[in-house]
Amino acid sequence: MPPSIALRVHHALPAEHRDRLLRVAREVSFPPGTRLFDEGGHADRFWIVRDGTAALDLHVPGRRAPVVETLGVGDLVGWSWLYEPFVWRLGAEAVTPVGAYEFDAVAVRLMCLDDAEFGRAVEHWVGRVLAHRLQAARTRLLDLYGPHNSGGAR
Amino acid sequence: MTDVPVPYRVVARRPETADTVTLRLEPLGAPLDDFAPGQFAMVHCFGRGEIPVSVSSVPATGGLAHTIRAVGAVSAGLCAARAGDVLGVRGPYGVGWELERARGRDVVVVAGGIGLAPLRPLILRALAEPAAYGRIDVLIGARSPAELISRREIERWPTAYTGVTVDRPDREWRGDVGLVTTLLDRAEFAPARTTAFVCGPEPMIRATARDLAFRGVPRDRIRVSLERNMRCATGHCGHCQLGPLLLCRAGPVVGWDEAERLLSVREL
Numbered sequence A: 001m002p003p004s005i006a007l008r009v010h011h012a013l014p015a016e017h018r019d020r021l022l023r024v025a026r027e028v029s030f031p032p033g034t035r036l037f038d039e040g041g042h043a044d045r046f047w048i049v050r051d052g053t054a055a056l057d058l059h060v061p062g063r064r065a066p067v068v069e070t071l072g073v074g075d076l077v078g079w080s081w082l083y084e085p086f087v088w089r090l091g092a093e094a095v096t097p098v099g100a101y102e103f104d105a106v107a108v109r110l111m112c113l114d115d116a117e118f119g120r121a122v123e124h125w126v127g128r129v130l131a132h133r134l135q136a137a138r139t140r141l142l143d144l145y146g147p148h149n150s151g152g153a154r
Numbered sequence B: 001m002t003d004v005p006v007p008y009r010v011v012a013r014r015p016e017t018a019d020t021v022t023l024r025l026e027p028l029g030a031p032l033d034d035f036a037p038g039q040f041a042m043v044h045c046f047g048r049g050e051i052p053v054s055v056s057s058v059p060a061t062g063g064l065a066h067t068i069r070a071v072g073a074v075s076a077g078l079c080a081a082r083a084g085d086v087l088g089v090r091g092p093y094g095v096g097w098e099l100e101r102a103r104g105r106d107v108v109v110v111a112g113g114i115g116l117a118p119l120r121p122l123i124l125r126a127l128a129e130p131a132a133y134g135r136i137d138v139l140i141g142a143r144s145p146a147e148l149i150s151r152r153e154i155e156r157w158p159t160a161y162t163g164v165t166v167d168r169p170d171r172e173w174r175g176d177v178g179l180v181t182t183l184l185d186r187a188e189f190a191p192a193r194t195t196a197f198v199c200g201p202e203p204m205i206r207a208t209a210r211d212l213a214f215r216g217v218p219r220d221r222i223r224v225s226l227e228r229n230m231r232c233a234t235g236h237c238g239h240c241q242l243g244p245l246l247l248c249r250a251g252p253v254v255g256w257d258e259a260e261r262l263l264s265v266r267e268l
Helices: A015-023 A105-114 A116-141 B073-079 B113-127 B151-156 B180-186 B202-215 B256-264
Strands: A026-030 A035-037 A045-051 A054-057 A067-071 A091-094 A098-104 B002-017 B020-027 B040-045 B049-057 B064-069 B086-093 B106-112 B136-142 B161-166 B194-199 B222-225 B253-255
Touching: A015 A105, A015 A116, A045 A105, A067 A116, A098 A105, A105 A116, B020 B049, B020 B073, B020 B086, B040 B064, B040 B073, B049 B073, B049 B086, B049 B113, B064 B073, B064 B113, B106 B113, B106 B180, B106 B202, B113 B136, B113 B194, B136 B180, B151 B161, B161 B180, B180 B202, B194 B202, B202 B222, B202 B256, B222 B256, B253 B256
Parallel strands: B106 B136, B106 B194, B136 B161, B194 B222
Antiparallel strands: A026 A098, A035 A091, A045 A098, A054 A067, A054 A091, B002 B020, B002 B086, B020 B064, B040 B049, B040 B086, B049 B064, B222 B253
């Protein structure tokens, strides 16, 4: 199974843990342009996208926050809720109308503390998502499509 | 095929991006043999030299088109050519995409950067005969919106799904940002009966082909276009050797079943 699919919650968590997690989800929707969170804010929620596209951006003083990645159906939006100090490292905004499962971070963290197996499964899932995104970011650092990568300089 | 350059006149020049142009060429005399999508020509810029360039269009009306990025002396000379200028062209060379082997199957095209140019004639040929294929999905990765070639044309392609993602969006870009492989999740092809065609920088080819193989696309049905230093294009000079392959003759398009091992070796 390719990494991107394996990381989707439906594949990444064992059925019993997945069902437990989804039981505490709320279905929400965001019109385009809605800010889901801003860099530096308190990470008290997270989402799994059901439909639409959300963009992750990074604050750069004096200019519009550049988008660094977009997330789509099945993707996890937000991981800072799992790790202290629970502060968003990036911002996120709905690019299109977004439908998502929304989770309360405190409730899920308590569930993780309450049930070590569940906690390990959730941490493993989020950790794999992070590793996948780190690998993608490193690959993009290669500037693959730049002129120096267009064959020999002839 | 001729190994002596034949004069072709530039009949149109279309800037694609700041450093990339498409040249439409017509023969001054007898034309070269027909090019198949994926094959390449050695294009000669008089006074500078020649470079291998895949065809980006093979119009039924005759002639050729090449999409060229200025990355060195010869390619810059070609990019500077104007309508009326004469270039030397020899070919056709190499193994093409062999689209006909995909008849009756879903078709997935994955292009990175200027890698879209060699895939363009394949896409147009497949779209011209939709009943011959299943789904046709086209996935494109580019550095930025400004560096996307054939941008207006892409929007008109009647594919099942066309996805475009960039690494560096500008202020107006409302599309996807990220690796081209993330678009594979949106293309609802049936892996076991899919043929994929991949062209772009080699790390992108590797990542894409591995992902496709993970999904269940047979390795021999993943066709990749490899770029090496083709000098003679006739299998004599050895500059384009990749392990047991002389890519000017056995490629540039090869199956992933053959290419995977060769692209995993640190030094060949």
